[in-house]
Amino acid sequence: MTTTESTTASTAGPVADARVLGLAHYAARGVLEHALARHGATFQQQITLRAAATAEAPQTADQLIAQVRGHLKADPAGIRVTLDELLARRLLVEDGACLRPTAAGRELLAAVAAETAPVSARIWGGIPAEDLAAAGRVLTLVTERADAELAALTA
Numbered sequence: 001m002t003t004t005e006s007t008t009a010s011t012a013g014p015v016a017d018a019r020v021l022g023l024a025h026y027a028a029r030g031v032l033e034h035a036l037a038r039h040g041a042t043f044q045q046q047i048t049l050r051a052a053a054t055a056e057a058p059q060t061a062d063q064l065i066a067q068v069r070g071h072l073k074a075d076p077a078g079i080r081v082t083l084d085e086l087l088a089r090r091l092l093v094e095d096g097a098c099l100r101p102t103a104a105g106r107e108l109l110a111a112v113a114a115e116t117a118p119v120s121a122r123i124w125g126g127i128p129a130e131d132l133a134a135a136g137r138v139l140t141l142v143t144e145r146a147d148a149e150l151a152a153l154t155a
Contacts (some may be wrong), residue, residue, distance in 0.1 A: 016138060028123065035115045039108055042081045046112065047071055049091055049105050058098035073150065 013021050033043055041049075051067045054060060059067070065079045072079075083099065086092040091105035101109075124132075 007016050012041070016135075021139070027035060031153070032112070032116060035112050039112060039117075041112070044068070044072065044074065044079070044081075045086055045091075048079065048082050049086055049101060050109060052092055053101045053106060053109055058100050058146070060093060060097050061099055064099060133148055 020111065020127075022027060029043060032046070035043075036046055048064060048068050051071070053066055055064075061080070061083055065076050066080075068074065068079045069076055083092065086105070087094070089098075090102055091108060093098045095100050
């Protein structure tokens with residue numbers, strides 16, 4: 001191998017696969033969980049609260065559970081426990097049959113976003129737009145295929 005070949009191989013990095021994807025996910029999730037821990041919140045609570053906060057219309061508990069299950073592939077019973085935790089902490093409130101985030105819930109999401117923004121900028125900064133676009137296309141395709149495979153396994 002020539003020096004040029006060696007340099008090219010080392011800067012190209014590994015080919016994307018399930019392991020590389022998983023390592024990137026858990027590295028980024030670790031950063032988020034570090035910020036969440038300072039607020040006494042968990043990853044699943046944040047995902048659930050964000051789903052409620054970003055919904056176009058108020059969601060029922062069952063609708064939130066279905067949405068979070070779609071995102072996390074988590075057990076519905078565990079997601080229901082998470083809803084109960086968010087209600088107990090008054091981060092979500094019942095509004096008739098629907099659940100909506102409270103001011104405290106929105107403040108938690110904003111605080112975590114503010115804390116993680118500079119770290120996210122350092123993580124994502126400097127990556128060429130075309131690389132991000134290519135990665136986005138590949139990850140979307142992988143997600144679609146994995147969701148289809150999981151649906152077939154659980155059908």
